[in-house]
Amino acid sequence: MRTDGVSGGGGPIDPATLKELRRTSILHVDMDAFFVSVELRSRPELRGKPVIVGFPSERSVVLSASYEARGVGVKSAMPMAVAMRLCPTAVILEPRHHIYYEVSAELMRMFETITELVEPLSVDEAFLDVGGAIRRLGPPVEIAKLIRRKVSEDLGITASVGIAANKFVAKIASTRCKPDGLLLIEADRTVEYLHSLPVKALWGVGAKTAEVLARLGIRTVADVAATPPAALRKILGASGEHVHRLSMGLDPRPVTPARLEKSIGAEETFAVDTFDDALLHRELLRLSHRTATRLRAGGMLARTVALKLRYADFSTVTRSKTVHTPVDSAQLVYQVASQLLASLGARPMSVRLIGVRLEQLEAAGGAALQLSLDRRDDNWRSAEQALDEVSRKFGSKTVLPARLLEPGTERGPDGAG
DSSP states (O other), X not given: OBOXXXXXXXXXXXXXXXXXXXXXXXXXXXXXSHHHHHHHTTOGGGTTSOEEESOSSTTOBOSEEOHHHHTTTOOTTOBHXXXXXXXXXXXXXXXXXXXXXXXHHHHHHHHHHHOSOEEEEETTEEEEEOGGGHHHHOSHHHHHHHHHHXXXXXXXXXXXXXXXXXXXXXXXXXXXXXXXXXXXXOGGGXXXXXXXXXXXXXXXXXXXXXXXXXXXXXXXXXXXXXXXHHHHHHHHGGGHHHHHHHHTTOOOOOOOOOOOOSEEEEEEEEEEEEOOHHHHHHXXXXXXXXXXXXXXXXXXXXXXXXXXXXXXXXXXXXXXXEEEEEEOOXXXXXXXXXXXXXXXXXXXXXXXXXXXXXXXXXXXXXXXXXXXXXXXXXXXXXXXXXXXXXXXXXXXXXXXXXXXXXXXXXXXXXXXX
């Protein structure tokens, strides 16, 4: 069943009805073309046009694409060169990661006003168990409508919501009602619905596995369900039984509330492989600011700084250092990362990619942090907090460290995690 609209409200619900509603109370909420949607808030003239978020470099990749661009075959993670050939009229927008993470934080806070059981999957999607919110806010469908309305009105973007008896089926529902839709798969109709889908709808069944199964006459989820688990195990190995359980709509995993991220990182691929030490340090400073800004936005500190370097032959080296006092300052991250870069000595060949990752994250301790920092470190931290506030008000390029204003830093991201 597909339904769209605005919110309802809670009201008296008898115990039998409440029990029935709670059978189908898992939501998967997924933003539509998230990075593009956030950009269009300040570029409304681009609505309805093909838009790609990414760096216009052949060695970059598509981070997000509007549905108009997707209509001609553009996909996330596709090489930018391929995307631009498929859609030469697309408008290319360089990513503004700090804004996406700010909107993501607002989104997750919004979800937490609905239910304590929120499990983020990425910056733009999450599972919610709304069983405990039904008395207050109404049936799951009404809660989903409320979420979609609040996302639109408060954040200026759109969301698709799948509702089902478990996480796996809710995820399928949201995928199949995109963009800007709502789909409820009732508990009693779960198997019927799943069995109408192609085999690739199952988690763990990619294109190659689907080809293997098709050669054996297994093309739909119903075909998988009709195949003995032992036979699937011979075909797919250890995942065979798991795939069979999913084909019957079985997924016992609960919605697990968010925990601190395990790490925060960013990396850049150079448009041209480089030996230039000044360029490497400039990119290292840029990455330190990007990761530290995310760290502060999440109210976290990092105890370990890691450096990643990929050479022209794609060989990769990593180095890490655990610091005595946890940090959230870009300058301090940069100092450690620079030491790690120096520790590698003379580079055997040109560098293709450089990355920074912050690990061993913990919640910021406020007073304890202030006591542990010397005055110079505290000055850096205060200055960067002021930059955070300026960026929130006026955009990320309003104030930058002087070194990042130097020319010659053309780049294209492999991605940021």
